[in-house]
Amino acid sequence: MNKEEALVVFENYKIRRSYDAKNETWYFSVVDIVAALTDSVNPRDYWFKMKVRVKTEDGLELSTICRQLKMKANDGKMRETDCANVQGLLRIIQSIPSPKAEPFKQWLARVGYERIQDMSDPARSLDRAREYWQQHSRSAKWIQQLVKKVGKPPGMRAVNWSRKPAGTW
DSSP: OOGGGOEEEETTEEEEEEEETTTTEEEEEHHHHHHHHHOOSOHHHHHHHHHHHHHHHHOOOGGGGOEEEEEEOTTSOEEEEEEEOHHHHHHHHHTOOOGGGHHHHHHHHHHHHHHHHHHHOHHHHHHHHHHHHHHTTOOHHHHHHHHHHHOOOTTOOOOOTTSOOTTOO
16 A cells, blocks of 8 residues: 555554645545444445435535545455545534544534634634644744745734734643
């Protein structure tokens, strides 16, 4: 298995993935994600029934956000399986009625809320980015250089990049 077809592990579940270099996109096995988030004894059957339920209830065919890719199965053979990119997986996870999926759903709600806030006040987005870079040990000088390189969009309020964000340190 090469870098483009590496396994990732989530709570002791192996998640198969494949990298599409042309589109620079990772695709993940939906059945593996379903197994990790539901503890189903038959994740393939769970996925099939979930697609039927979502189509009936929401009118959305989850298969339309998936691609069939060949991935190594437990028996060592290459078999086609439904795979989705990160955006597709986030939509699929929203349809999984499982307590293990709830943290993902709460995270999606929080990120969505933050994104809406950022759209109404773009400087907030820059503040959030600064906090993220500081959490990852980037210096104030590094952050300032990046901001100068990117530039300040017209109409955006000035941002004090040297101040510490609220609630840190």
